[in-house]
Amino acid sequence: MTIVNIDDLRLAARKRLPKLFFDYIDGGSFAEETYRRNRDDFSLLQLRQNVLCNYAEPDLATEYLGQRNPLPFMLGPVGFLGLYTRNGEQKAACAAHAAGIPFCLSTFSIASLADLRQATDGVLHFQLYVLDDRALCEEFLSAAEQAGVEALYVTVDTAITAIRERDVRNGFRSLTRVTPRLFASLCRKPGWLFDVGRGGIPSVRAVEHRTDFGRGALEQAANLSRRIDKRLAWKDIEALRDRWKGKLIIKGILSPEDAKKAQAIGVDGIVISNHGGRQLDGAMSTIAALPDIRAAVGPDFTLMLDGGVRRGSDIVKALGMGADGVMLGRAYTYGLAAKGQAGVDRAIQTLRREISITLALMGVSSIADLKERGSHLILKQ
Numbered sequence: 282m283t284i285v286n287i288d289d290l291r292l293a294a295r296k297r298l299p300k301l302f303f304d305y306i307d308g309g310s311f312a313e314e315t316y317r318r319n320r321d322d323f324s325l326l327q328l329r330q331n332v333l334c335n336y337a338e339p340d341l342a343t344e345y346l347g348q349r350n351p352l353p354f355m356l357g358p359v360g361f362l363g364l365y366t367r368n369g370e371q372k373a374a375c376a377a378h379a380a381g382i383p384f385c386l387s388t389f390s391i392a393s394l395a396d397l398r399q400a401t402d403g404v405l406h407f408q409l410y411v412l413d414d415r416a417l418c419e420e421f422l423s424a425a426e427q428a429g430v431e432a433l434y435v436t437v438d439t440a441i442t443a444i445r446e447r448d449v450r451n452g453f454r455s456l457t458r459v460t461p462r463l464f465a466s467l468c469r470k471p472g473w474l475f476d477v478g479r480g481g482i483p484s485v486r487a488v489e490h491r492t493d494f495g496r497g498a499l500e501q502a503a504n505l506s507r508r509i510d511k512r513l514a515w516k517d518i519e520a521l522r523d524r525w526k527g528k529l530i531i532k533g534i535l536s537p538e539d540a541k542k543a544q545a546i547g548v549d550g551i552v553i554s555n556h557g558g559r560q561l562d563g564a565m566s567t568i569a570a571l572p573d574i575r576a577a578v579g580p581d582f583t584l585m586l587d588g589g590v591r592r593g594s595d596i597v598k599a600l601g602m603g604a605d606g607v608m609l610g611r612a613y614t615y616g617l618a619a620k621g622q623a624g625v626d627r628a629i630q631t632l633r634r635e636i637s638i639t640l641a642l643m644g645v646s647s648i649a650d651l652k653e654r655g656s657h658l659i660l661k662q
């Protein structure tokens with residue numbers, strides 16, 4: 282199969298992964314309206330074509346979260362990368378760092394921050410789900426400090442996990458151990474089974490010492506999800522702001538009002554996100570939410586955006602509409618599941634090239650130029 286774009290990586294991932302893992306990555310919640318809207322709303326924006334602009338390779342470097350990055354996107358937190366390929370978190374981080382961009386590790390990961398630090402010395406970010414067990418949260422924060430994590434993302438849109446109907450049909454949500462049905466499904470994908478299964482049943486390294494979380498990734502994942510603090514409130518974010526000395530970002534904001542509250546608390550930025558259409562179905566797309574949020578927080582507050590990004594032109598649109606940077610979710614996860622580290626490299630390079638060509642055809646010389654002239658370059662239908 283010829284891989285030309287992110288959708289091809291998605292198909293390759295579907296071929297290699299057991300169905301229940303592919304559906305877990307690919308799916309959204311309930312009727313998957315918001316999941317589709319994230320993509321569809323990018324298509325409602327048009328790019329202005331400018332010709333005879335004396336072509337030179339556009340400069341894709343840009344600043345977000347106080348750091349200069351060679352590309353305007355980074356790898357966001359996606360749970361359980363180590364279940365899609367062996368050492369998945371390490372492979373994704375190494376691919377990000379080879380491209381010079383940050384990698385954000387999810388709380389729900391097979392590898393720990395210490396494991397990642399052994400694999401790579403590039404820029405690491407960490408995504409925190411605040412658990413009702415605050416002592417365990419404190420352990421996560423100490424581990425993040427020890428690993429030299431530069432930015433902490435606290436995810437706030439998952440107080441309760443929405444129903445992802447594909448997972449229910451696959452019996453995925455209720456799985457806590459390998460059942461005969463699951464075993465049969467895994468055996469249908471021998472390439473995946475040989476890769477991931479040969480190290481035995483993976484487990485979540487960060488909670489391995491906690492027997493109350495059970496044994497094996499499936500049981501640990503179920504317990505971790507159950508332990509997310511449902512009563513998390515703004516005062517907890519204030520406490521976290523006092524506790525965490527590095528950059529603090531809130532992930533999962535979709536309204537100008539919430540963005541302003543976050544700004545008032547003194548966080549360093551927010552990720553405009555609806556969790557990739559996996560939580561509140563019916564919520565607006567992130568690209569549609571962006572302009573009002575930018576207007577509310579002013580030009581200097583860091584706004585990252587994720588959700589439905591599959592094309593370089595999506596990234597161009599997000600930056601042109603006011604985002605400082607973009608975070609990838611499924612786009613790189615498909616690559617990882619299809620081809621390991623090489624697949625993540627492929628996803629990054631595909632998007633890099635698409636951005637470059639798009640900017641050149643728009644007559645835009647750099648990301649700085651795009652950010653400056655964005656309102657003139659991106660047109661609403």
Ligand SMILES: Cc1cc2nc3c(=O)[nH]c(=O)nc-3n(C[C@H](O)[C@H](O)[C@H](O)COP(=O)(O)O)c2cc1C
Nearest residue numbers: 306358359360387436556557587588589590610611
């Ligand atoms: C399989 C999967 C697992 C995810 N796990 C997490 C997670 O552990 N923590 C988190 O904050 N977001 C998680 N997300 C949400 C992503 O960080 C991101 O918001 C979303 O994937 C963006 O949408 P996109 O995949 O359409 O680009 C997950 C998303 C997917 C697809």
